[in-house]
Amino acid sequence: MRINKTILTIGLPALLMFALLAFFRQSGNAVEAPKAPPAPVAVDSTKCIAQTEYMRANHMKVLYEWRNSSVREGNRVFIAQNGSRFQKSLKTCLGCHATNRLFCFNCHMYANVRPKCWNCHLSPMETP
Amino acid sequence: MKKVLMPLAMVATLALVAYVGVEFLKLQFIFGVVIPYTAAVLFVAGFLFRIADWLIRPVPFRIPTTAGQEKSLDWIRRNPIESPHRAWEAAARVLSEVLLFRSLFRNIRAELRKDASLAYASNKWLWLGGLAFHWSLLVIVLRHARFFFAMVPGFADFLDHADSFFDVTLPAFYISDAIALGAITFLVARRFFDAKVRMISLPTDYFPLFLIGGIVLIGVLMRYVVRLNVMPVKDLMLQLMNFGFDPPGEIGTLFYVHLFLISVLLAYFPLSKLMHMGGIFLSPTRNLCNNSREKRHVNPWNSDIKFRTYSEYEDDFREKMKKAGLPVEKQ
Numbered sequence: 001m002r003i004n005k006t007i008l009t010i011g012l013p014a015l016l017m018f019a020l021l022a023f024f025r026q027s028g029n030a031v032e033a034p035k036a037p038p039a040p041v042a043v044d045s046t047k048c049i050a051q052t053e054y055m056r057a058n059h060m061k062v063l064y065e066w067r068n069s070s071v072r073e074g075n076r077v078f079i080a081q082n083g084s085r086f087q088k089s090l091k092t093c094l095g096c097h098a099t100n101r102l103f104c105f106n107c108h109m110y111a112n113v114r115p116k117c118w119n120c121h122l123s124p125m126e127t128p
Numbered sequence: 129m130k131k132v133l134m135p136l137a138m139v140a141t142l143a144l145v146a147y148v149g150v151e152f153l154k155l156q157f158i159f160g161v162v163i164p165y166t167a168a169v170l171f172v173a174g175f176l177f178r179i180a181d182w183l184i185r186p187v188p189f190r191i192p193t194t195a196g197q198e199k200s201l202d203w204i205r206r207n208p209i210e211s212p213h214r215a216w217e218a219a220a221r222v223l224s225e226v227l228l229f230r231s232l233f234r235n236i237r238a239e240l241r242k243d244a245s246l247a248y249a250s251n252k253w254l255w256l257g258g259l260a261f262h263w264s265l266l267v268i269v270l271r272h273a274r275f276f277f278a279m280v281p282g283f284a285d286f287l288d289h290a291d292s293f294f295d296v297t298l299p300a301f302y303i304s305d306a307i308a309l310g311a312i313t314f315l316v317a318r319r320f321f322d323a324k325v326r327m328i329s330l331p332t333d334y335f336p337l338f339l340i341g342g343i344v345l346i347g348v349l350m351r352y353v354v355r356l357n358v359m360p361v362k363d364l365m366l367q368l369m370n371f372g373f374d375p376p377g378e379i380g381t382l383f384y385v386h387l388f389l390i391s392v393l394l395a396y397f398p399l400s401k402l403m404h405m406g407g408i409f410l411s412p413t414r415n416l417c418n419n420s421r422e423k424r425h426v427n428p429w430n431s432d433i434k435f436r437t438y439s440e441y442e443d444d445f446r447e448k449m450k451k452a453g454l455p456v457e458k459q
Contacts, residue, residue, distance in 0.1 A: 057355040064298035112274040
């Protein structure tokens, strides 16, 4: 009797967990594996992905939108207003803004913001 | 109704004044430099004047409100905070009032029941709402240090990080923003929906609430919704801190509305009930020691009274007293 009880108390939850797991694996919104980054179309690198004035104030909102839509919805390509396509990634920003390693930090030190992105993402200070 | 709508209209008008002044009349210099300086001067001078005025008023007698046993015989247990006896105990009492709103914690609500019986119940909502409101505003103000100093003091930095602890949304969501908005809503709603409080509320109660509400609302809008470039804002603030007079750079109009409402708040501060910020420290019912039994407190402006002691009296009348057969102390 005793052994049965132990088996039950351990086994039932375990069974439930497996059932749940199976359920979520099926019902989860399967996101396609990320495709290869968009073919490098000739990009006008003299302009930012949006108007400069807009970027100065709103770049973090752009990044927020990029992060959510690319990681959660798998929509990894951003089409700028002039039709150029960009991969939604911090690397894209740094691709153009690589000449000045302190590009992001100058402003942020002045305004005293320290985005936590570089905790995980490659920081412009670390790129060769 | 009028006493709610009037202050609301005033705050709206003030906001409109700044909007029109900057958006159409291009008075960036007036609203960005002249008015903030004026408001700061009015605030500091007015605040100091009010405090000095209170400080020089004599407080001859001990009038603390007590709610505990005062110091008495050694074997009677006394309550050092409720009935302070030493200066540091009174200081602890004032501080707990300032930091934790102790007396609001005792708030009691009287309510007439349906069966016409009067019921009293502890009511902590005002205490909680007030605490949330004041603390979140304090955190918000200290956090703004990042706009005022080139090298941001460590505690402001720490507050900023603690406040954006959840690390959701970009720009990072501040917990204090949500608490401040919620608390202001509650405090305004309390004045609307509680009949007794509605009765005693005056336009001067609503005006600061709406003003602060407007400032917080615009601040929140600027951070999360209609963002504006922060760089020239910091330029302007650093300049103001260094007493410079250069015209401000390109900043969105909403910022000037925010700044103008803050200027109005600062200028209005010494004239209003908001002075409880300084007054609470000088409140004699809180900051005095309850030691009348232990120490004699003499009213300083009493004129000197010539007292006549019994022995002097007896010296004068000894012979007559003896004749009348009255007992005398000295033969």
